[in-house]
Amino acid sequence: MIFCRKMNKTDKIYVAGHRGMVGSAIVRKLTEDGFNNLIFKTSSELDLTKQQAVNDFFAKEQPAYVFLAAAKVGGIHANNVYRADFIYQNIMIESNIIHAAYVNKVTKLLFLGSSCIYPKMAPQPLKEAYLLTDTLEKTNEPYAIAKIAGIKMCEAYRNQYGCNFISAMPTNLYGPNDNYDLENSHVLPALMRKFHTAKENEDSSVELWGTGSPMREFLHVDDLAEACIFLMETYNDEQFVNVGTGTDITIKGLAQTIQKVVGFKGELTFDTSKPNGTPRKIMDVSKINSLGWKHKIELLKGIEMVYEEVKHFDFSNID
Numbered sequence: 001m002i003f004c005r006k007m008n009k010t011d012k013i014y015v016a017g018h019r020g021m022v023g024s025a026i027v028r029k030l031t032e033d034g035f036n037n038l039i040f041k042t043s044s045e046l047d048l049t050k051q052q053a054v055n056d057f058f059a060k061e062q063p064a065y066v067f068l069a070a071a072k073v074g075g076i077h078a079n080n081v082y083r084a085d086f087i088y089q090n091i092m093i094e095s096n097i098i099h100a101a102y103v104n105k106v107t108k109l110l111f112l113g114s115s116c117i118y119p120k121m122a123p124q125p126l127k128e129a130y131l132l133t134d135t136l137e138k139t140n141e142p143y144a145i146a147k148i149a150g151i152k153m154c155e156a157y158r159n160q161y162g163c164n165f166i167s168a169m170p171t172n173l174y175g176p177n178d179n180y181d182l183e184n185s186h187v188l189p190a191l192m193r194k195f196h197t198a199k200e201n202e203d204s205s206v207e208l209w210g211t212g213s214p215m216r217e218f219l220h221v222d223d224l225a226e227a228c229i230f231l232m233e234t235y236n237d238e239q240f241v242n243v244g245t246g247t248d249i250t251i252k253g254l255a256q257t258i259q260k261v262v263g264f265k266g267e268l269t270f271d272t273s274k275p276n277g278t279p280r281k282i283m284d285v286s287k288i289n290s291l292g293w294k295h296k297i298e299l300l301k302g303i304e305m306v307y308e309e310v311k312h313f314d315f316s317n318i319d
Contacts, residue, residue: 002164004108006233007065011107012037014063016048016097017070021177022112022170025225026067033229039063049092051099058100066101066109067228068094068150072143075184079140091147094231096155102163110232111154111167113147113240115283116140125284128169128242137278149271151240158238168231171244171283175221177304180315188218191255192307193315195262205267206259209274212252217282219244230293233286244283245295254299262311 007013013030017023018040032037039061047053048070072089079086092113101109119134131151136144154165174188182190185230191208198206227243235241249257255268288294297305 002097002158002162002236004164004236007035009034010037011035011064012039012062012236013065013067014038014061015040015067015069015168016093017233019177020069020071020073020181021173021175021221021252022224024177025175025221026069026228029222029225029229048096049089050095051092054096054100055103058104058106062104064107065232066097066106067232068097068109068111069111069188070097071147075179075186076139079143080183084295086140087142087146087232090143091149094146094150094153098150098157098165101163102157107164107237108232109154109163110228111150111165112228113151113167113169114144115169115171115242115244115281117147117151117169118145120278124280125246125282126242127284128239128287131240154240155238164236166231166235167240168228168239168243169283170219170224170227171219171242172264172281173219173224174302176309177221180310180313187216187251188254188258188303190279191258192262192303192310195255195259195264196307196311196313197315198266199262203266205269206255206264207252207269207271208255209271210251210276211272212250212255212270214251214276214278215247215248215280215282216251216254217244217248218254218299218302219295220302223295223297226296227288227293230291231288236293239287241288241291242283242285243288244285245299246283246285246289247299248280248282249299250275257300258303258307261300261307305319 096311120137157163179185
């Protein structure tokens with residue numbers, strides 16, 4: 001095991017991807033905890049796919065800690081259509097940052113992956129040991145391979161160079177700065193937008209794809225941010241760590257919860273001719289729980305928090 005001291009409030013911390021849902025949550029939590037030497041660049045200021053630009057940035061700034069939350073992300077449609085973009089951009093981003101962190105002697109780096117790294121037919125709940133035991137889901141395979149490459153890069157730089165690079169794999173996330181574009185968003189923000197719009201339009205019903213029976217797990221991004229800082233300060237092993245709640249809910253149950261929070265009085269219907277997708281997807285979080293971290297924001301409370309923030313949005317301008 002590599003040992004590492006806890007972060008000091010004045011340590012220089014680089015959050016890559018600070019404008020995204022995860023990166024912005026990490027910045028909020030670090031700021032709330034009193035860390036006052038945070039650095040970040042927008043994509044227009046620093047193109048993370050350009051190796052020389054990343055090298056120059058690290059050489060100049062010399063961050064002590066790095067949260068690697070930058071990534072090209074999207075929904076099923078985008079993952080399947082822009083397959084080359086997803087594998088190229090994500091591999092370039094993580095390769096450039098991880099290598100620059102090694103060259104510039106970064107004290108510690110945390111790489112953020114995704115639950116899509118696991119095989120399509122892996123047993124449930126998903127244990128860390130299931131990585132690379134079977135084939136991946138075809139639609140997001142390029143993105144998953146890129147994230148697996150990031151995990152393996154962290155392991156390789158640790159093994160060859162002694163770098164304290166660790167990885168965390170979050171479950172499905174929701175919260176501030178989520179994506180509400182119906183073409184590319186995930187199920188929770190998409191449902192929130194659908195119910196809110198239906199309420200505003202006084203529609204009689206909202207239709208969902210499938211039977212509503214698939215089960216999914218959801219973690220508020222503020223809980224993930226807390227977990228990331230917890231791991232950065234306490235965890236120094238090679239094995240990546242799942243981050244989730246360890247509990248799940250049917251899509252129908254999720255929809256009914258959001259419907260109640262939004263206050264939509266109409267009917268909930270299901271188009272059973274449409275596919276259900278994977279029957280269940282839930283993380284085994286026994287490892288991170290045993291380390292001393294557990295989520296705090298239960299799903300109902302989290303949905304209420306999110307809707308309080310977005311209920312005044314003009315969703316028609318989000319497409």
